[in-house]
Amino acid sequence: MRRPDARIHGGIPARGALALAVLGVCVAACSDAPRSLRGAWQNARHRQHPGRLPVHPDTMPDANPERLPGEVDDDPLPGRAGGADTPHTVVLVVLDTVRADHTSACGYDRPTTPTLTALAAEDGATLRCGAVAPATWTLPTHATLFTGVMPEEHGLLRKGQRLDPRHTTLAEQFGARGYATALFSANPVLNEATGLQRGMDHAESPPRLVSPLRGPALAEHVGTWLDTVPERDVFLTVNVFDAHDPYPPIAAGHPFLPEQPVVTLPTQQRQSTHPFWVFLRGELPASRQEAWLATLTNGYDHGVERADRRLSELLEALAMRGRDAHLRLAVTSDHGEHLGEHGLLRHDGPPWETVARVPLVTWQTGEAVAPLPGPEAAPVSLVALTPWLLDGVWPSPMPTPRSMSIRYAGRVPELPFETAVGLWEGSQDKLLWRESAGAQRFDLGSDPGERRPAQPRVDEAARLASAAARVQRARDAAMDEDADPTLSRLLSELGYVDGAEE
Numbered sequence: 001m002r003r004p005d006a007r008i009h010g011g012i013p014a015r016g017a018l019a020l021a022v023l024g025v026c027v028a029a030c031s032d033a034p035r036s037l038r039g040a041w042q043n044a045r046h047r048q049h050p051g052r053l054p055v056h057p058d059t060m061p062d063a064n065p066e067r068l069p070g071e072v073d074d075d076p077l078p079g080r081a082g083g084a085d086t087p088h089t090v091v092l093v094v095l096d097t098v099r100a101d102h103t104s105a106c107g108y109d110r111p112t113t114p115t116l117t118a119l120a121a122e123d124g125a126t127l128r129c130g131a132v133a134p135a136t137w138t139l140p141t142h143a144t145l146f147t148g149v150m151p152e153e154h155g156l157l158r159k160g161q162r163l164d165p166r167h168t169t170l171a172e173q174f175g176a177r178g179y180a181t182a183l184f185s186a187n188p189v190l191n192e193a194t195g196l197q198r199g200m201d202h203a204e205s206p207p208r209l210v211s212p213l214r215g216p217a218l219a220e221h222v223g224t225w226l227d228t229v230p231e232r233d234v235f236l237t238v239n240v241f242d243a244h245d246p247y248p249p250i251a252a253g254h255p256f257l258p259e260q261p262v263v264t265l266p267t268q269q270r271q272s273t274h275p276f277w278v279f280l281r282g283e284l285p286a287s288r289q290e291a292w293l294a295t296l297t298n299g300y301d302h303g304v305e306r307a308d309r310r311l312s313e314l315l316e317a318l319a320m321r322g323r324d325a326h327l328r329l330a331v332t333s334d335h336g337e338h339l340g341e342h343g344l345l346r347h348d349g350p351p352w353e354t355v356a357r358v359p360l361v362t363w364q365t366g367e368a369v370a371p372l373p374g375p376e377a378a379p380v381s382l383v384a385l386t387p388w389l390l391d392g393v394w395p396s397p398m399p400t401p402r403s404m405s406i407r408y409a410g411r412v413p414e415l416p417f418e419t420a421v422g423l424w425e426g427s428q429d430k431l432l433w434r435e436s437a438g439a440q441r442f443d444l445g446s447d448p449g450e451r452r453p454a455q456p457r458v459d460e461a462a463r464l465a466s467a468a469a470r471v472q473r474a475r476d477a478a479m480d481e482d483a484d485p486t487l488s489r490l491l492s493e494l495g496y497v498d499g500a501e502e
């Protein structure tokens with residue numbers, strides 16, 4: 001994969017580099033950031049680092065007419081300058097629904113992620129564009145990130161379940177070490193009812209698809225909390241939800257996207273004649289498909305761009321408080337997004353590359369960096385991230401990347417829910433088992449779109465069968481559990497499930 005141009009930040013010492021990375025990106029890309037912060041960035045840019053910062057040709061107007069309904073700004077809060085002896089800070093940022101190949105950090109031809117690109121170019125940072133999400137939707141992937149075990153083991157696979165108490169969370173482990181812990185999630189799936197907030201001293205997860213946390217308020221809320229624990233070591237988890245549907249409207253004059261209204265995908269209207277359903281049924285005429293999918297992709301790309309702005313604002317909130325002096329930071333995603341490939345939309349469903357491959361940037365300052373082992377293009381499982389966040393070390397050997405999905409009881413035929421398992425072996429070989437198609441093998445080097453399946457070898461088929469059996473057992477166990485009605489309703493509203501179980 002392409003490495004971002006390291007010359008952009010060449011020679012900047014690790015300490016304090018985060019502030020400079022943020023400054024450079026936000027001058028161009030954070031036009032909807034609070035005015036006071038933006039002014040500070042611009043002043044600092046001219047004073048400290050003229051002419052060497054990445055420039056993103058973003059000319060979005062300050063009035064920000066592209067807001068989603070319910071999205072508002074809070075008043076920005078003043079930060080405090082970081083001191084030399086700041087405490088340790090561990091941060092996990094999940095850019096929800098961001099697929100690797102739609103980030104400019106990973107070579108996408110639209111400049112969607114200038115912040116991620118700049119961050120990846122910092123000394124001590126590692127970029128992986130082939131990170132593999134352990135599942136293809138929010139709940140199981142976050143449960144894996146929080147516990148360090150794969151979905152088949154933690155079993156949090158469907159609506160209404162609660163994380164088994166036998167699994168210790170990262171927040172509980174950091175809490176036992178004296179860290180202050182917090183979760184800020186604009187994705188309402190990370191609700192208290194899931195058990196994923198266990199160990200968090202502070203948690204914010206509004207029960208709505210569109211909330212103020214889906215915007216600049218996210219970083220402001222994080223900053224407010226950081227100001228309550230200025231002397232403490234901190235473990236912080238932030239879910240950035242801006243790339244998730246509904247895809248935001250694009251204002252006139254956007255530098256690389258056409259003006260268009262919000263794109264809402266009506267997942268609850270099964271019999272709808274909306275193109276979302278017509279496409280999933282395979283009935284959208286070819287003459288309409290191209291334009292509709294282009295609109296979908298434009299809206300999604302704008303969501304990714306906005307998620308990157310949220311990242312920039314978060315980095316600034318950390319830097320303003322000196323939290324970049326001793327920082328261990330991971331930025332990744334929980335799954336990608338189908339944009340029509342394989343006849344699919346949104347996420348969930350079989351772990352095709354579009355929905356399983358996510359970006360990963362790790363960065364550590366103030367102490368020795370443990371480099372992510374393996375070649376840059378190699379797939380890497382996100383389950384490896386948990387011990388790194390905890391102790392700064394990667395597992396040895398690194399786990400074989402795999403991903404999965406399950407078929408829900410009472411499924412809607414048009415929704416892409418089916419039990420499936422993907423295994424990545426080496427940098428090019430992918431094995432995929434699906435209920436509907438059985439075992440298949442793909443050469444991602446010659447067939448990155450996964451259009452030409454081959455027959456797996458006997459040993460490959462055996463490994464797939466073993467992995468599929470584990471997922472099926474976990475699925476059956478999950479189906480036997482009683483669902484929490486509150487969480488079930490919430491997840492149904494998000495379109496993850498069909499509601500037929502209720």
Ligand SMILES: [Zn+2]
Nearest residue numbers: 096097138334
């Ligand atoms: Zn998600």
